[in-house]
Amino acid sequence: MPAIPAIDAPLIEIFSSMQGEGVLIGCRQVFVRFAECNLACDYCDTPYQPGPTCQIESSPGCGQFVSHDNPVNLTEITRLISQWQHSSNNVHHSVALTGGEPLLHADILQTWLPEVLAVLPIFLETNGTLPSELEKVLPLVDWISMDIKGSAVTGAPTPWRDHADFLALAKERLCQVKLVVDASTTDAELLEAARLVNQHAPDTPFILQPLTLAGRPSLGGDVLLGLQEIAAAEHRDVRIIPQIHPWLGVA
Numbered sequence: 069m070p071a072i073p074a075i076d077a078p079l080i081e082i083f084s085s086m087q088g089e090g091v092l093i094g095c096r097q098v099f100v101r102f103a104e105c106n107l108a109c110d111y112c113d114t115p116y117q118p119g120p121t122c123q124i125e126s127s128p129g130c131g132q133f134v135s136h137d138n139p140v141n142l143t144e145i146t147r148l149i150s151q152w153q154h155s156s157n158n159v160h161h162s163v164a165l166t167g168g169e170p171l172l173h174a175d176i177l178q179t180w181l182p183e184v185l186a187v188l189p190i191f192l193e194t195n196g197t198l199p200s201e202l203e204k205v206l207p208l209v210d211w212i213s214m215d216i217k218g219s220a221v222t223g224a225p226t227p228w229r230d231h232a233d234f235l236a237l238a239k240e241r242l243c244q245v246k247l248v249v250d251a252s253t254t255d256a257e258l259l260e261a262a263r264l265v266n267q268h269a270p271d272t273p274f275i276l277q278p279l280t281l282a283g284r285p286s287l288g289g290d291v292l293l294g295l296q297e298i299a300a301a302e303h304r305d306v307r308i309i310p311q312i313h314p315w316l317g318v319a
Contacts, residue, residue, distance in 0.1 A: 075180045076139040077173050078103040078118035084128030084152060084160065087191075088313025090213055090244045090275050095161035097191065098128070098149050099319070103138075105168040107195055110223035111248060111279055116168035128152040128160075131319075142176070146183040153187060162210065166193040174201035181208040196245075197230040199237050211243040216261045220252040221279060228264065235268035242272040250279040250286050255298055262302035273305045283314040 080101040087095045103118035122140060123133040153160050163184055170177065171194055181190055189210040194202070196214035214234065219226045235245070245265045249258070265274045276295055278285035285292075292308045299306040313319065 075142040075176060077142055077176050077180075078139045079122040080114075080116060080118075080168065081123040081125075081133070082145065082148070083123075083125040083133070083319055084156070085319045086313065086316075087161075087164065088311050088316075088318070089277060090246060090309055091273055091307075092161070092191070092211075092213075092243065093309065093312055096129075096156075096159045097162050097164040098152060098160055098188070099164045099166055100145065100170075102165065102167045102170045102173055104172050105195075106172060106197065107169070107217060107222070107224065109217060109221070111221050111250075114168070124148070128156045142180045143183065146180070146187065149184065150187045160188055162189040162191040163187075164191045164193060169195055169198070171198045171201040171205070174198075174204040177205045177208070181205060191243075192241075194234075196234040196238070197227050199230065199233040202234060202237055206237065206241065209241055212238045212241045213243060214238060214245050216245060216247045216264070218247055218249075218253060218257050218261060220254060220257055221248050221250050226257065226260075228260070232264060232268060235264065239269040239272065242269050244273045244275050245269065246275040246277050248277050248279050249292075249295055251291075253295070258295060258299050259302055262299040262306065266303040270303075271305075273307050274299060274303045276306065276308050278308075278310050280311045280314055285310040 080103050105116045121135040122138050124136050126132045126134050191211045192209045193213045247261050278287040296306050
């Protein structure tokens, strides 16, 4: 019988924590952070360049990490996720695929995710710019959290066409669309983002997430309320949700 080929991928880290953004805030997840990204946003504070090793939490939620050679055999990670779920009273809501941009590894995910789904559902965090790659894994994903990469905070032109194509494909799995906002966000960009979500995914919450600086939101509540009112002209479900994991000191 021929040997089953290994499913290997370059990772940055694997850990157990609560979701700190969006509509699933507070849900416990196993985070699998993939290396590599197709964008380079100005505000990004997450390392995504692949290295010779990745960091894996030694037990779920302990905050202590051990190094593991890259690329990682993902079948071993499936076994680890199963062990963590059973050792922590089934506390985990789902496995969060994050990055970097996990859809850069869509071919690998096609093979790996059926293993993971035998243990936990899949939550995909994505920049929403790779619709053709999403199509490969869409049947294997339970929830999608998509970011709109607004030029005001990313420092690059907003990929509106890619976002539109992605939303049209992802709408049945979307649990939220997020836009990071700060003092440079313009009314025009905000309205276009809200209009895009309403056109392609009218039942999906549109999250305004203030940029986090020094562990706190960079915008005050009065400003955020004003942005919410502007966006509400184009989409009926606009929510203000800051990141909370920096406040709590967790990953």
